[in-house]
Amino acid sequence: MRYLTHKLIAFLIALMLAPVMLAPSWAQTPTLNIDVNVGIREPVPFAVPIFIAENNGAQAVATEISRVIASDLISTGLFREIPAAAHISGVSDFNAPVQFADWRAINAQALIIGAVSTSGGQLTVKFRLFDVFAQAPMGDGIQFTGTEEGWRRIAHKVADTVYSRLTGEAGYFDSKVVFVSETGPKGDRRKRLAVMDHDGASLSFLTEDNAIVQSPRFSPNNREILYTSYESGQPRVVLMDIFTLQKRDFGDLQGMSFAPRFSPDGTRVVLSISNGSNTDIYAIDLRSGARTQLTSGPAIDTAPSFSPDGTQIVFESDRSGSQQIYVMSANGGEAKRISFGDGRYGTPVWSPRGDMIAFTKILGGQFHIGIMRTDGSNEKLLTRSFLDEGPTWSPNGRVLMFFRETPGADGAPQIYAVDISGRNLRMVNTPSFASDPAWSGLLQ
Amino acid sequence: MRQLSKAAALAALLITAACSNTGGLFGGNGDGTDVNGLNGGPIDESSIAYFQQTIGDTVLFQVDQHTLTPEAIAILNQQAAWLNANPTATVLIEGHADEQGTRDYNTALGGRRANAVSAYLVSQGVADNRIQIISYGKERPLAVCSSETCWSQNRRAVTIVTSGPGV
CATH class of the missing domain: 3.40.50.10070 (TolB, N-terminal domain)
Known part of the structure; x- marks a missing residue:
């Protein structure tokens, strides 16, 4: 270690x-x-x-x-x-x-x-x-x-x-991917945070496998990550410095916290807090610790992701009766639904160029990774399998990584990449099962 | 938390194993309807084994739902009665989802399920400070096949006695 x-x-x-x-x-x-x-x-x-x-x-x-x-x-x-x-x-x-x-x-x-x-x-x-x-x-x-x-x-x-x-495009090879490395049987998976190059090389672990960890996300300066850990007995968002491995949490958020992401300027964190009956999105100011509630109502509001200019947040909500994608101001308030196709939509992520939203779509028992414009138009599905989930953008916005889980008792996840053209689908080699990839920005 | 629940489950397993041995060796009634304690007599109704085996610690849910079914309510009525009869007991309710959903959503959905059970127990007179909830989302499936046979077992809320008689 x-x-x-x-x-x-x-x-x-x-x-x-x-x-x-x-x-x-x-x-x-x-x-x-x-x-x-x-x-x-x-x-x-x-x-x-x-x-x-x-x-x-x-x-x-x-x-x-x-x-x-x-x-x-x-x-x-x-x-x-x-x-x-x-x-x-x-x-x-x-x-x-x-x-x-x-x-x-x-x-x-x-x-x-x-x-x-x-x-x-x-x-x-x-x-x-x-x-x-x-x-x-x-x-x-x-x-x-x-x-x-x-x-x-x-x-x-x-x-x-x-x-x-x-x-004529910016590159993306000099970057890191943080992800969840998985071992063990499906019913009792051991999970560890790990970081690697875009091609799966230079892997190093950031945590032991003693607690479930989920959905790591890089800070804009690529030095810190946010993730969800069950170490305290409840799912809780943790911030880790990936150089020193020092961790901090956000105190008692009065519930389960998960689905974190940094704001593009690195000063705020958005995440979901759930008391069980209700799950809403909150923003936490990293300096003052001040907490602002951005959504309300009995729906599940989760998976927030900032626009690159920091003014808007895309998220998923089941307020209409099923999981759909919405956009609201970064300060909360009224949200506009942007997904209207058949099926359920989740895990929206704003592209680094600002022009697209990548998402997971569940339709007819199959999972897809797709992209759409930020107003919901031009929806395009790039993949399809038993379970494709959790897209993350390459620093130049041309490639998505996600994880694909195979079905059955021996089913397990691996990380894949696909171009936004839908071409060049390929598995990223990792030493064990792998899920929840999150791409860094280009390194400095 | 996880450790606690595992310990409880292990204790229950040991007790169950002991029961069936006792029944076999000393000639239980054999119809399988009685749960016998270690001495071959009726199991202690305040035991965790009774809570888990006889009452049932698990209720199941429909796809993407957290509404309690009549079967779930029947079990929860007994859970509430047991908790009211054993006022020192506290519980942790784990909410779970099947694999047919995205991770964050399933965490929230598992929370709704745990909360639905918690709210019902409270409505039946169990003090809410005796109840904690947690969601595991789709992290801990009980059954691992990828068809409705397994998914229906995984859409569950499990009430785990964390302190009180026998813990």
């Missing part, structure tokens, strides 16, 4: 990423441009020859970094790697002219060239991206410096830059 925590701290803090522009005189107009909205019929082929190790100590990490970059790009479904076995020309010098004809011959449309050096625990990674068919660099070369331990984050940073230049 202690070791893992320290490792996590090393990953998150010790890395001092210092991007430096290389060869700033390169100015060009890229012709390779991928529209993530249209949905790619054919993934764009790219090549990432193993980054050049500029000293002996850098060899192993140079290979690892190259593989993580390729893996990040492939995971989007937008790109396809031309394997090293097909490469005609090797790359032995970061500054040597690129043999475009050799890359063109194997149909590599994007080429990523990089070099890695290590010195006294410090790692320096530089890379350049080329549009092979235009025979031109795409953007400036960039150099990242950090600790050797932080190599994976640097790889994600490189992949984010490549993704961003090729798609």
